[in-house]
Amino acid sequence: MSAFDSFPLGKPAFVGNVLDRAAHLRTNEQKLLSLESDPRARAYLVSRDSLVVKREGDASRALLTVDEALKFGANPGTVFLGLRDGAAVFGMGIAPLTAEKLIGRDDVAVNELRGMAMQGTIPPEQLSAVAAAKSLVTWHQRHSFCPNCGARTGMREGGWKRECPSCKAEHFPRTDPVVIMLVTKGDKCLMGRASRFGPGMYSCLAGFVEAAETIEDAVKREVFEEAGIRCTDVAYYMTQPWPYPSSLMIGCTARALNEDIVVDRTELEDARWFDRDETRLMITRKHPDGLAGPHPFAIAHHLLGRWVHESADATA
Structure with missing residues (x-):
């Protein structure tokens, strides 16, 4: 299964929670202890930006039994994520030095979450619970x-x-709100490139919402600060939880009022306008010059994909 199959348009990673959060049980310590001791209980074991997974032949399993998590060295204390089919799912943490000692073993691995999500190693329907586990475990550790x-x-x-x-x-x-926006002007969209991106990759501009700031104002401010573009007509698209460490990506669209880009070099290496045809090649990884858009697991891909498909639908 390809990334495009795992994350079809409108469904990036970390959305579509299949758990019943069962918030009414959080204050019932006896019930939580009972759920944790149930052999059907499962846990995600978080180590910084990675998960501890059980190796099973050529495959790996991120959803561990509580006993497996404890045997691998999980810290005491669980975070109750919710119920699935009546069984509890928990988040657990592990000390960095303990996780390092697991590296090299045949029965367990410590794998980076982003890579597993992008490669489809973790079933997409589990990623929302994984995001909750990572966000909460990281919060407790800090x-x-x-x-x-x-x-x-x-x-x-x-x-x-x-x-x-x-x-x-x-x-x-x-949860820290972050705006991420597709800015367009006519048949062109604005994308930027940060130094941390892979070779040739461009994506939508993004930035944190500041104190006492609306989403609309945050979009306008960030686009002007990073690229010198004034914009208007800000509209909401969708959101995506982003567990790095605990953000909510607020996907928006906006219309640019000018075209002359002035790049803030402290934030971006480059920013450019791309037309729909070039954008389509970038997000499908078919650009002749090796330029690429964001991976389908990220909301930016879906902002761009919807815009590209709108053009196709209009001409069909």
Whole structure:
């Protein structure tokens, strides 16, 4: 199965959660303990930007039993992600040094999540739960101490809250909003290239929403800051959870008011206008000069793909 089959237009990675989040169970510690001890319970074991997976011949399995996760060295404490067919699914973390000791074993591997998602190693329907596991486990690892008084905090409500025993402050996971936008002018779209991208890759511009800022204003500000383009007619398309470490990509479209690009070299290596035909070649990896668009697992691919297909539909 190709990436285009795994992530058809309108369905990027990390969307389409198949779990019942069962939030009403988060405060029921006895029920959560019972669910965790159920042999049907499963867990994703997170190590930084990777998952610990069970090797089974030439294949690998990301969804572990709780016993398997513990035997591989998972930290105590689970994050309750929800239920599937009545069985609990959890997120668990593992210390970096413990994960490093697993490398080289025949029965287990530590694989980078992005690569597994792009290659289809993890079934697409599991990726939303994986994203939740990675986001929450990372949050707990970074928030062990109360930012209010400095005391060590404790995990509560199935991992969806931390509580300070000293000052009684409650702390909750945060999601950072990011706008990502397809800016067009006539039959051309704007794409940029960052230094971290692979050779020849261009993508939609993106940036974090700032405090007290609307989505529309964030789109306009980021496009002007990065490329010197003023835009209008901002419209919403769709969102994509992005667990690096815990963002929500807000896909938008906008119409450019000018064409002269002024690149912010601290953000981008390059920014250019591309017509629909060239964009189609880029997102299908058929460009004669080796230029490429974003991978189908990313929302940027779907913003571009919809725009390209709109042209095809209009001329059909």
